[in-house]
Each structure stands twice: as C-alpha cells, then as structure tokens.
Amino acid sequence: MKILVCIKQVPGTNKVEVDEKTGVLKRNGTDSKMNPYDLYALETGLRLKEKYGGTVSVITMGPPQAKAVLYEAFAMGADNGALITDRKFGGADVLATSRTLSQGIRRFGSFDVILCGLQTTDGDTAQVGPEVAELLDIPSVCNVQRIEKAEQGSIIVDMDMPHDIETIKAAFPCLLTVNKDICQPRLPSYLRKQQTMKKDIDIYTFSDMEDKDEEKYGLTGSPTSVQRIFPPISDKVQEHLEGTSRELAQKIYTTLKQKKFIAG
C-alpha cells in the first residue's frame, strides 16, 4: 500500500496576545513543531504499513524551515518526504494551500491512501483535507476514528458522526482525515533519528507545479482575505458576590431562583 501523510509545521504555542493599543500580535516564543493532530495521521499510516506492507511518505508545504517536520516524521518511521516551498506560495488561504498541496502530491507520486490530521492548531479550519481530495478528484472521509481493514483496492473505515458510527468502504485512491481516537502516536526513535538526519528530501517550487498559472497560488490565488486581527471582546454584565460562604450560598440560591433554575 502506498501511503502519504500531509503534515504541517505550526507555532510551538498558540499563546498569542494582541496589543490593545497597536493591534500587533505578541507571540511568546518562536519555536515550532509538527501540528499535533498530524501525529495521529502519521501513526495511522505507519500502522497500515506494518500490517499491509508498502511505504509511508510525508509531504509538507511551508517556509524552508518547515522541512524540520519531515525529519520528525522520519524519526517516527516515515520512508521519504517532500517539501513544497516558494515565496510565491506565501499568504495562501485554504484554497490556495490545497491547490499547492494537491499539485505537489501529483508531482510526488501516486498513492492509495492520503492521510490528513483533523485540523491544525494555528489556522484551525479543518478544511484542507477535503479541499485537497476535491482537487485530486478522489473520495474523502473525514473524522475517521477506526480503520477496520484494507482490502484489494479499497479501505473500510469508521466515520465518527454525532449520533452514530458510519462504516464506510472507500475505493483507492482516497483521502482520510483522522481524529484523536484512532490511535496513540509513537515516540520518535533516537536510532532512527540518527540514521535519517541526513536523508535527502524532494523540494518542489513553483516551477515544479503542473499548473503554472501564478494567479492560482499564494495570496493572489486566495479568495479569502484577512482584513484585520483584534483581541476578543467581552460585553458581559458583571456582578461581584462577596461575603461569608453562608451569605454567598444564599445569594447564589436567590439568583438561581429568580432566573428559574430552581423551582418554587
């Protein structure tokens, strides 16, 4: 089975604050890491390979330093990786990201199963998976919580829905986004890390894209546009309750009664 996992580099923390006066984002720390949700996708890929044989490839789109996540994936057991990077891809929203990723995937090879995380911890849209599937014209199943089995030319999975579990058979090639119930990701192996430190990766830039229409990538290719960023606002009425615990219990009780949470 040929498996591909899409992984993204995200900031090490999403603890950002907006300076109320200037509107500038204040970020604490500049370290980055693999999107935690993608660890589950990668683990799913590695387990599929262990059971059915084949290869696990990883791909990421981002700035040059995003290649670090490919090496993280190698240390966990991925076989090979590709980085898609170009200034022309900067400023991409979901659509432009998905276009670039799908073009990069075509370039990288043909795969039976493409795995994505449920969402990321920065952009946090959970939209890239299904958009990539659409652009590759392959079926997609999101919220996969269990892989039942792979068969000749298809895979059977459980999709987590609000009230029930749907068991779905998807024909290869297909794209799955997996949730955190699917499995526990393994830790990177030190030995593997040493062995793969200098591993070659494929690097694709704009000139490697099949579709060379610049208008479709990066900022220009992004239909959405972020107008402004601001801190969350709260507009709540506030009352401070103080006193002995007996008085406080009485006050809470009275308020709950007034608001009809307690009968009588």
Place this chain on the structure above:
Amino acid sequence: MAKLLIHQEKITDAKALAMICPFGAMQEKDGRLSINAGCRMCRLCEKKGPKGAIEYVEDKKAPQIDKTKWRGIAVYVDHVDGSIHPVTYELLGKAKELAGKIKQPVYALFIGSGIKHKAEELLHYGADKVYICDKSQLEYFKIEAYTSVFEEFITKIKPAAILVGATPVGRQLAPRVAARFGTGLTADCTILDIKENTDLVQIRPAFGGNIMAEILTPNTRPQMATVRYKIMDAPKWSDTATGTVHELAISDEKLKSRIQVLGVTKKPKEKTIDGADVIVVAGRGIKKKDDLKMLEELADLLGGQTASTRPLVEAGWMDPKKQIGLSGRTVRPKLIITCGVSGSVQFVAGMNHADTIFAINNDPKAAIFKTANYAVKADIYDVIPELIQKIKTGGKAL
C-alpha cells in the same frame, strides 16, 4: 502577483520589525531583513512597522467580478434522516437578518432521502425558497453525491452567500463545494454581517480563540462560511409561511460515488454536555476525584450535567467527552457554574456564549471573573455544600 518590497534603508531596528510578524515570516540577519514563504500577507509589517519600510505592491489588479449576478443567502439544511439539526434554524435566522439588509431572498438547500414532508417546516423559520433534492441514492451522507447536488444548486440559483453548520457533515461538505467552485470558505464564524455590495463580513477566532480575525471574500462568489451550533440565535417559529418549496433535479449519473456506506451503528446514548441547559464545571480547584461527587450532586439538583477543564480529563478523572474548551466541546447552556476554574482562553473559548455564567474561585484575580456574570470569590469546599443544603431545604434556615 502582489508582493512586499523591503526598504532596508528605512529600517532602524530590523529585529524589532521582525517581531511584528505574527507568523515568524520575517528574518533578521546581520541587520538585514528578509521575508520567507511563511508570509501570509497579513500586511501587519506594512502597517505597524516604520513608515515606508515595507511596501505592498500589487502589480496587476484582478478583474472585478459582477456581484449583482449572485443574489440571496442560502442555508444548507443539516439533518439526520430528516430530523433537522437546530443549527439550521439558527442559520436561517441569521440569513434572514443578512438578506433583509440587502433586500434579497433566503434559500434553503435540503438534500436527502424521504425528507419531503419536512421541507414545510423550514418555511416557518424564514426560508423564502426551499430547494429539495430527495433521492434514494442520497439516503446516507455520501460526500461526492452531496457535493454534486450542491453544485447543481449553486449553478442554478447563484446565491451571493452560503451558510453551512459546522457539524461533522457540514465541515467536510462545505470545503469540497468551495474547492469545486474555487471560492473562499471561512471556518467557524462567530459574527456575520453584510455590506451593501453583498460582501459578507466574517469574524472568526483563530489561534485557539486568542485572537479574532475579520475575513472577506471580496472578489469570488459564492461566499461560503461555516458556523458552529449555538453561536447564532434561533428565530421563533412563525405561523405564517409565505415561502415555497421547489424540487431540484439531478441526473443519476451525478450521484455516483466511490464510497459505500456498509452500515450505521447507533452510538450508545450517553449523556452529552452539548445539549445540556445547565452545566457544573470542575476545575483544578477540585483536590481529589472523590470530590467530584459534590459537583455531581449540585448538577443533579439543578437538572444539569457535570463537565471539566482539560487537566481533569488528563488526570483521568473525567471522560474526555466532558471536556469544555478549544480541544473539547463548545457549549452554550442557559446556566454554567465553574468551580475552581482559572479561566484560560482555551477553556473560555468553549463556554463564553453561555447565557448566565457563575464562577466560583478563591483567587480574586482569576481570569474567569472577566468572563463571569456572577463572580463569586469563595472556596468551593465551603460554598458548594452550603448551596446544596439551601437547594435541598428550599432555602429555609436550618
């Protein structure tokens, strides 16, 4: 293609300028600044940096589309076997409000099998036209078939904007549709407004609720947005229904799918916090697992459920399904009482839409007090037993 020009000579402190970039896309090396592929073109560096240091140049103006060709606000009807998800009504309410501002109609798109008899109901919530595609092939949610029906609808009706509930179905269907039309999709909007030129003003939290972003889809139609359940207010059921129901035709060829639904297993009915009217939340102020009983008792007395912050789930004291917050559930109960919860942004993001918020914390500086309507400075171990007693005895003095 638009780009940023760096005027190094106008930069006095390259390091400080690099810090402005929320995406870490600016790098300083030997006093010189460069911008890498991490740049999202948010243009903060242009606005907030030294005047003229970063220049934004757009070398080609994209041709403007004719926005008058796209009219009306459409809502995707989320349902399970014909039982309509309440997020649909909330979105119809919002759509009605937006459509009123631009004097355009509200549409509803209803896809499924054996659902016809439910279409009427949508008219009572403000839909002007309900488009229904009722076919046996659409019995289960099959993403390719549903996307094709959506495509038919958009091609035929040309709505200016489409609102989709951010349910497990909506969250996978909307992106496929958006990609098919090469249009923008804004995820999890919490505030929606519309301009006269029908541009949808979409506001959504990002970075886990730490910041809010205002997003436009200025030159593409249809505009698409997903909205989570319990964010918008549901309209009242109205007696009069002036709208009409129309059938949306589609060829069987387009309903073909490469996925097959082999079976559907009902999940065991568990008490979910998602729909609870009253929630009592345990935070790390709870010292041991056994003490949760006290909160369970309070929740029972109020006819509600217990829930918790993440550390208690991590400690194995609470079911992960009962975690509120960014990486847990979003709830919008009528009443929430937080007990020993500090009020981290990640937690607050999942509950700040509750109607009434009581926070009990013994630290007067606790952040949760900024979110609370009733800030109760007290030790939970003192006040909760008292409160339980009060409720049990009907508030009479003992």
